[in-house]
Amino acid sequence: MTDSRPLIMVSNDDGVHAPGLRHLIDSVKEFGDVIAVAPDAPRSGQASAITVDTPLRITEHDDIDGAKVYSVNGTPVDCVKLGLHAIMPRKPDLMLSGVNHGSNSGNSVIYSGTMGVAMEACMVGVPAVGFSLLHHSIAADFTHTTPYIIDIVRAVLQKGLPADVCLNVNIPAKCVPLGIKVVRAARGYWTEEYKEYSDPAGRPFYMLTGHFHNEEPDNDATDEYWLARKYVSVVPVRPDQTDTAAISTVREILCL
Amino acid sequence: MTDSRPLIMVSNDDGVHAPGLRHLIDSVKEFGDVIAVAPDAPRSGQASAITVDTPLRITEHDDIDGAKVYSVNGTPVDCVKLGLHAIMPRKPDLMLSGVNHGSNSGNSVIYSGTMGVAMEACMVGVPAVGFSLLHHSIAADFTHTTPYIIDIVRAVLQKGLPADVCLNVNIPAKCVPLGIKVVRAARGYWTEEYKEYSDPAGRPFYMLTGHFHNEEPDNDATDEYWLARKYVSVVPVRPDQTDTAAISTVREILCL
Numbered sequence: 001m002t003d004s005r006p007l008i009m010v011s012n013d014d015g016v017h018a019p020g021l022r023h024l025i026d027s028v029k030e031f032g033d034v035i036a037v038a039p040d041a042p043r044s045g046q047a048s049a050i051t052v053d054t055p056l057r058i059t060e061h062d063d064i065d066g067a068k069v070y071s072v073n074g075t076p077v078d079c080v081k082l083g084l085h086a087i088m089p090r091k092p093d094l095m096l097s098g099v100n101h102g103s104n105s106g107n108s109v110i111y112s113g114t115m116g117v118a119m120e121a122c123m124v125g126v127p128a129v130g131f132s133l134l135h136h137s138i139a140a141d142f143t144h145t146t147p148y149i150i151d152i153v154r155a156v157l158q159k160g161l162p163a164d165v166c167l168n169v170n171i172p173a174k175c176v177p178l179g180i181k182v183v184r185a186a187r188g189y190w191t192e193e194y195k196e197y198s199d200p201a202g203r204p205f206y207m208l209t210g211h212f213h214n215e216e217p218d219n220d221a222t223d224e225y226w227l228a229r230k231y232v233s234v235v236p237v238r239p240d241q242t243d244t245a246a247i248s249t250v251r252e253i254l255c256l
Numbered sequence: 257m258t259d260s261r262p263l264i265m266v267s268n269d270d271g272v273h274a275p276g277l278r279h280l281i282d283s284v285k286e287f288g289d290v291i292a293v294a295p296d297a298p299r300s301g302q303a304s305a306i307t308v309d310t311p312l313r314i315t316e317h318d319d320i321d322g323a324k325v326y327s328v329n330g331t332p333v334d335c336v337k338l339g340l341h342a343i344m345p346r347k348p349d350l351m352l353s354g355v356n357h358g359s360n361s362g363n364s365v366i367y368s369g370t371m372g373v374a375m376e377a378c379m380v381g382v383p384a385v386g387f388s389l390l391h392h393s394i395a396a397d398f399t400h401t402t403p404y405i406i407d408i409v410r411a412v413l414q415k416g417l418p419a420d421v422c423l424n425v426n427i428p429a430k431c432v433p434l435g436i437k438v439v440r441a442a443r444g445y446w447t448e449e450y451k452e453y454s455d456p457a458g459r460p461f462y463m464l465t466g467h468f469h470n471e472e473p474d475n476d477a478t479d480e481y482w483l484a485r486k487y488v489s490v491v492p493v494r495p496d497q498t499d500t501a502a503i504s505t506v507r508e509i510l511c512l
Binding site: 044045046047048049050051052053054055056057058075077078081082085086107109110111116119123124126151152155156159160161162164165167180181182183184185187189190193194196197199203204205207208234235236237238239240241242243244246247249250251253254255256 | 310363365417443462
């Protein structure tokens with residue numbers, strides 16, 4: 001490993017054994033030296049969760065396509081933090097996350113471990129991109145995602161990203177995309193979120209389910225609109241959630 | 257319980273037995289009917305994490321100051337989602353979270369289960385406020401927080417909040433605050449984040465630690481500035497993390 005090639009850190013939330021991680025490494029290995037630090041098991045829906053008060057351990061795995069591969073017994077963000085602290089030989093030039101088995105469009109960003117990874121890197125000044133495929137299957141076909149991953153990674157390595165912004169890339173499944181659109185996340189919410197069961201003792205329990213209700217399906221400024229039309233969506237995402245435009249209104253509400 | 261009084265849902269990330277939850281219920285019970293749905297155990301640092309593929313159960317506890325109290329064996333956001341789905345008799349008029357034992361200022365919002373609760377409610381149209389005390393102790397004194405909680409809750413119940421915005425309120429510890437400031441989150445990052453140990457077999461493990469490095473300690477537009485000067489900080493927080501201002505720049509970077 002030399003300092004002359006870009007150093008690319010890779011993680012995900014589906015775990016170190018996910019095919020999407022392998023595909024991402026394979027897609028970007030030409031651009032630099034790749035080191036993967038991923039959760040030891042699937043950790044979907046972990047957002048920016050961090051592990052407190054519990055020991056974290058690092059395990060080394062077999063290389064993937066020449067990339068060093070490590071796992072951490074924690075969340076996606078733990079992988080970024082501990083990877084930067086104890087594994088990476090220097091601050092990486094790029095952080096990539098995914099390819100996630102499943103969508104992270106609409107308001108799913110807020111629950112997404114894939115985007116938790118990208119936002120964590122962004123907050124410490126590492127350009128970061130999260131990739132997601134709109135297919136949950138462990139056996140999903142990632143082949144058609146490669147040209148888009150390559151184009152986006154090449155551009156970000158060459159030109160960087162705006163300060164304090166990372167990218168959320170979603171890619172349609174089972175088709176060659178028609179193109180790529182930079183848009184905002186569609187407004188919406190999840191509905192019918194739990195299926196109710198009864199255990200052998202007659203006690204109820206609940207399993208998460210439901211679907212995203214898009215409040216603006218006809219708005220071509222949104223990711224959901226273009227994903228439904230077989231385009232790749234790219235949403236600039238800002239880890240800092242302060243709504244500065246609301247400050248004066250909130251002052252009025254609080255009579256300040 | 258009648259529909260004429262406001263219905264207030266309460267949760268937290270320190271768990272159903274946390275004194276901060278009890279204090280919050282006690283502080284706001286005069287404003288309406290209160291129902292608490294909180295994690296069955298401490299879940300700090302869980303952000304907007306959700307539990308997938310695991311059964312969730314609801315347990316009823318003794319009332320607190322007349323409020324019905326339930327726990328869920330999941331994350332703070334699970335409590336909001338499942339509480340709205342299976343416990344609350346109707347959509348609440350207000351969601352309150354906390355009072356957190358510990359700060360959620362600066363960029364800690366992104367890791368905060370306290371604010372995960374508020375953002376989840378905000379996304380389904382329920383006005384929401386997260387309260388945090390700048391003291392981690394389970395035995396922290398919350399007495400001086402009451403007037404600020406009451407003032408903010410009264411104002412939000414009377415006037416509502418801007419659409420798609422919730423509030424992140426941090427309160428200094430061990431002092432009567434000098435006032436209240438509506439500001440933005442200070443820019444910064446966490447440093448020296450792990451302490452390294454060696455287990456009895458000689459294998460390393462890591463525990464999360466570190467401190468927030470404030471990049472703008474002299475900026476009076478930020479929460480950290482005023483908290484350090486014994487003021488309560490209120491930051492408007494937006495669950496949608498799209499940076500719409502960056503869309504055109506990202507299009508240029510991707511040659512679109």
